[in-house]
Amino acid sequence: MHNVLLVIRHEITKTVSRPSFWLTAFVFPLIIFAFTFGSQLLAQGMLDSDGEVDILPGILGEARETEPRPIGYVDLARVITQLPEGFPSEAVVPFADRAAADVALADGHVNQYYVVPTDFIKTGELQLIQARFSPLQQLGTSPFEYILTYNLVEDANVAARLLNPMARIERQSVSVPDEAVPEAARDLAVAIVPTAMLFIFFFVLTMSSGFVLKSVSSEKENRVVEILLLSLRPRELMLGKIVGLGAVALLQMAVWMGAGLLVLGQGLPVAGLAAMPLSGLLPPGFIVWVVLYFLFGYLTFASLLGALGTLAPNMREGSQFTFVVLLPLMIPLWLNYAFVEAPNGPLVTVLSLFPLTSPVSMVARLAATSVPLWQVLGSLLLLGATTYGFVLLSARFFRSDTLLSGESLSVRRIARELRRSIV
Amino acid sequence: MNPVVSVTSLSKYFGRFRAVKDVSFEVYRGEIFGLLGPNGAGKTTSIRMLLDIFAPDGGTVSVFGGNMTEAKKNRIGYLPEERGLYQDLGLEPTLLYLATLKGMVEADARRRLEEWLKRFDLYEHRAKKVQELSRGMQQKAQIIATLIHDPDLIIVDEPFSGLDPVNTRLVKEIIEVQRQAGKAVIMSTHQMYQVEAMCTRIVLINQGSTVLYGEVGQIKRDFAGNAVNLVGQGDFGDLPGVLEARRRNGAWHLTLDAGTSPQDIFHALAVRDDVRIERFEVAEPSLDDIFIHVVQQAGGVSSEARTYA
Incomplete structure (x- = not known):
């Protein structure tokens, strides 16, 4: 033994x-x-920690990884009147019309720009003009989507909830179901x-x-x-x-x-x-x-x-x-x-x-x-x-x-x- | 004197193949006993039966005066022919593990291991993995594993394989020291000159059967042909009763006819004034010659054992 x-x-x-x-x-x-x-x-970076809007770091970080240049936009509907608090102004560039935006696109100042048509509120249609087609760019939440939502509801928290309403779900289990x-x-x-x-x-x-x-x-x-x-x-x-x-x-x-x-x-x-x-x-x-x-x-x-x-x-x-x-x-x-x-x-x-x-x-x-x-x-x-x-x-x-x-x-x-x- | 090992009429089958048939021999304290035979003769199977690794199908084995027990196994050191060490382990833990399996207390094993490692110039390599050691070093480590627990019965199968001349001499000396200390040593090897130099008695197994058993000197004398070796000055070719006289390197080898003995030649030379004798001896064959002669003579047929007490 x-x-x-x-x-x-x-x-x-x-x-x-x-x-x-x-x-x-x-x-x-x-x-x-x-x-x-x-x-x-990573996910926590996108979540609101205390009820305040803290969605920006995640959105901006994600956007910078896929597109380091600012995003242009032509707001014909005049929806965008202000940027959310803390949003870096250099991340987006407004253009008066499409011609100006096209020049910036051709010069390489921006790689893409959105056109918000005059009937946007009614139709919900948007145009995205890109220098090159980039499907991966659309996977995450775009900073422009956040700006647009914020200006539509005029409240940063509501905008954050609209973008991800189930980001902070808390699950509680009482018993194991039979x-x-x-x-x-x-x-x-x-x-x-x-x-x-x-x-x-x-x-x-x-x-x-x-x-x-x-x-x-x-x-x-x-x-x-x-x-x-x-x-x-x-x-x-x-x-x-x-x-x-x-x-x-x-x-x-x-x-x-x-x-x-x-x-x-x-x-x-x-x-x-x-x-x-x-x-x-x-x-x-x-x-x-x-x-x-x-x-x-x-x-x-x-x-x-x-x-x-x-x-x-x-x-x-x-x-x-x-x-x-x-x-x-x-x-x-x-x-x-x-x-x-x-x-x-x-x-x-x-x-x-x-x-x-x-x-x-x-x-x-x-x-x-x-x-x-x-x-x-x-x-x-x-x-x-x-x-x-x-x-x-x-x-x-x-x-x-x-x-x-x-x-x-x-x-x-x-x-x-x-x-x-x-x- | 009671034998340390006594093997009687041992036999072993593997399926229908009878690997060992009626092998018997005894080994005593203070002797180096040669277990010889060509490859596949049944030597290793006999050793394994002796060590209780295989159960014999017939015959008896007595070790240290009785049946094998676990305690007796700890008094045996075995260096098998098919041997090795844990390649991916350190040298020191490997040898300590094997020593403790032989019943040694770890502290004693550690102390004695240090002595052995120093004796074999392996102390500096003790922390290395076995696979990092040369073949010769591994061979020496295996010899340490065989002897570290100071066994009373030592069984070594081809102990010199893989060793250079320096280490061969070292191992030879260690085996001789063990013999002088009263240990019984069973040595199996194909190096017949080592057997001649070291063994007092041998058993030769061929095709599973004992074909020769006895003292080395007696076996050689009995296998000596009717011939003499001479060294001296003069012509030895014209002696009466000499069938053939060959001269090589200054020495004469005289083959005698059946009616002439070496003693007759000695007398004939003693009365001659024209020759001068420097050395005269009855010609004995080497163990190598006897081995080959016996094995070839046996051929594929089992032969009667020749015993030389």
Whole structure:
């Protein structure tokens, strides 16, 4: 047992001492953080912080990025009488008529100008004359649009509200609805959370079980395994690896899930929704289910990939077959739309009950909707039984002769070893 | 004296292939025992059965006077032929891990590792990753991993491969020191001159079976043909009973007929005044010659073991 503990410690220190582990564990969530909070900061620049008009920095900043020169206009309707407070006068240039504006356009003083015709109020028609066609220029809110709105309503706050009436929505959730069909306000949240769970669980399970494959096959490839076998039984080696790398995977999942949930909790306003407490999004005891599904899922796929590692003479050959082993985990990813549209539908229910797809599917489903307890417990029971079977099967692959063999990995060999292990 | 290792009628099948057939030998304290054989003869399989890595299909293995136990495994140092180290780990943590797996307390392992690293000129490289070390350095590191826990039984498979002459001599000296300290050493190698220089007894396995077993000197004497080597002045070609006389580099090799013994030649030379003898010896084949002779003679057919007590 002492040597098993040494293997556990060795696997943990070996894995966490690699810079790539920390890069994967932290940089991945950091990138998500950067995207989320970066865009949030940008968005905040466009929002009214205390009810006053603070829309200018966002509009002007955006306009300067796409068009650094002032915008010209010919106001034949005489709508524009003043600029909003704080609006830089050099950002727009009025022209008396189109001829004057054309000269400025030809000279390059302006790259575009608007014509507000005399019947603008009646027809709403405007003309934009550009030196060159630039479709991207029209994506954001134009400073001229803001000036026009401001002069029409003669109030900066009203103008800001008209331009973006739902910029400061605050969402509050009283309870999780039992109905599968979410209320409209929850649509985006319900779409994001299960999908995020799908991806996080998929990546954590595939990466952590991949660690086991890498560890076994690298010891074969580096030819250390024969020395180890004098001190350890093959199954002790397997136990040490699976437990040690499981601890590493748990750490990685804690980082990813923590970061993911934090981003989801904080990031929803960016998506146009108010901050929603996670307790309102996720069912009670969600973390307990997550840990249980992770442990069973990890043990199942780590055992399978570990068994593959015993047969593969090197990491490269082992990796060729990982796709087949991890395929069941990918199916829920491909069908991720179903988790949002019909989380209690027959397809998702089957996926969350079938043992090889349930670790990813049930967690995503629990995040999407309320799942009957009997289904969760039944799914866990099936998964637990499958895990037990696969761990026993994998242990039969962990033998001295397989670990010391340099034979190439092929479908025929896997089938042969499978027959040998089952019989 | 009780043997440290006693292997009796060992056999092993891989599927229908019988890799080892009825192999027996004993190894004692304070000796370097040569385990020899051509590639694929069954040497490594025999070692793995001895070490309890493979379970034998027949025969018995006794180590330190009984069946193998986990505690006994910690008294064994093994340098396998197919060997390596964690390439992406530092030298020091790698060797510490392997030493602690052999039952050493980490503090003791650290102290003894420092001594070994200094002895092998690897101390300055202890923080480097294994993959940054030369092949020779890695080879020396593997020898440290074999010996760091001060084992009573040392099994080394091709210990000199990858080493330059300086380090080969160093490793030879270390193995000899271990022998003098009373350790039992089993050495498997294809370098027959090393076996002749270091081993007291050998077993030669061919096609899974023992074909030679005994003391090196006795085996060589028994394989000696009816011939003598002579160094001296005069013509030795006209001696009675000599079938062929060859002279090379100032030395004579006389092949004798069946009715003439080296003793007869010695007597014949003693009464002659026209020759002067500087050296006279019964011609013995090298271990290399014996190895090739036995293996070729066996061909594809299993042969009876020749035992030389």
